Amino acid sequence: MPHGGLLFNIQKFSLHDGPGIRTVVFFKGCPLSCRWCSNPESQRAEPCLLWEGKKGVPDSREYSLGETLELCLQDRPFYEETGGGVTLSGGEVLTQRHFAAALIRSLRDEGIHTALETSGYAEGKVFAEVSSAADLILFDLKHYDSRRHAEGTGFPNELILTNLKNALRAGRILLPRIPVIPGYNSLPEDAGAFARLLLSLGLSRVQLLPFHQFGEKKYALLRRPYAMQGVPQVHPEDLEEYRGIFLALGIDCFL
Numbered sequence: 341m342p343h344g345g346l347l348f349n350i351q352k353f354s355l356h357d358g359p360g361i362r363t364v365v366f367f368k369g370c371p372l373s374c375r376w377c378s379n380p381e382s383q384r385a386e387p388c389l390l391w392e393g394k395k396g397v398p399d400s401r402e403y404s405l406g407e408t409l410e411l412c413l414q415d416r417p418f419y420e421e422t423g424g425g426v427t428l429s430g431g432e433v434l435t436q437r438h439f440a441a442a443l444i445r446s447l448r449d450e451g452i453h454t455a456l457e458t459s460g461y462a463e464g465k466v467f468a469e470v471s472s473a474a475d476l477i478l479f480d481l482k483h484y485d486s487r488r489h490a491e492g493t494g495f496p497n498e499l500i501l502t503n504l505k506n507a508l509r510a511g512r513i514l515l516p517r518i519p520v521i522p523g524y525n526s527l528p529e530d531a532g533a534f535a536r537l538l539l540s541l542g543l544s545r546v547q548l549l550p551f552h553q554f555g556e557k558k559y560a561l562l563r564r565p566y567a568m569q570g571v572p573q574v575h576p577e578d579l580e581e582y583r584g585i586f587l588a589l590g591i592d593c594f595l
């Protein structure tokens with residue numbers, strides 16, 4: 341039994357991370373370092389300080405399994421009414437594999453729908469063990485080209501694509517999601533290349549996550565430089581052509 345999980349937020353009433361009304365449990369720690377990351381406090385595996393003037397406030401704390409479960413179960417009526425549940429997010433959930441697996445198991449024992457949001461960057465055995473327990477995998481794909489993937493996130497994408505293929509081969513229910521980042525993967529030819537990759541994997545649905553600037557203030561609180569300063573946000577109406585490329589190839593593409 342794991343001692344607990346290091347979490348930086350438990351957010352209730354989310355409508356964007358899986359079906360229905362959801363509670364999102366945010367895990368600390370991520371092996372990637374995406375330039376656009378909107379949760380920079382999630383990247384370090386240990387607690388950090390958020391600075392407000394001269395006062396440093398911890399960005400996270402350890403939660404026991406029981407406490408986390410209790411917080412999630414408080415909203416059971418909303419999950420039941422809307423077909424919702426609990427989403428494990430981060431950071432990269434798989435960096436705390438034991439706590440993640442135990443939380444998913446406990447929620448499933450309670451009859452709660454579980455979703456795992458992941459970058460897919462984890463050892464194959466770890467990925468398979470945790471993801472196989474979840475009802476839904478929200479699989480974030482940053483770039484179809486391995487070299488460009490490494491430029492944006494610090495690592496190539498081969499391991500990620502292997503985990504994705506294995507999950508599909510094992511029959512997991514999986515929704516690929518693409519964060520659309522200006523200057524990185526936002527051109528029409530990028531949409532075409534992503535679409536061809538999805539089709540080659542037998543995937544026919546994709547969610548687009550338009551780049552936003554909600555994370556900017558956190559970089560200031562962490563006293564870290566922000567690589568995306570001044571980059572314009574992407575609005576849903578900016579993605580009509582991009583989305584249309586998926587639709588034209590028969591892929592159900594939505595935001």
Ligand code: SF4
Pocket residue numbers: 370371372373374376377378379380382383430431432459493
């Ligand atoms: S994978 Fe997600 S949490 Fe990790 S650095 Fe990238 S955007 Fe941030």
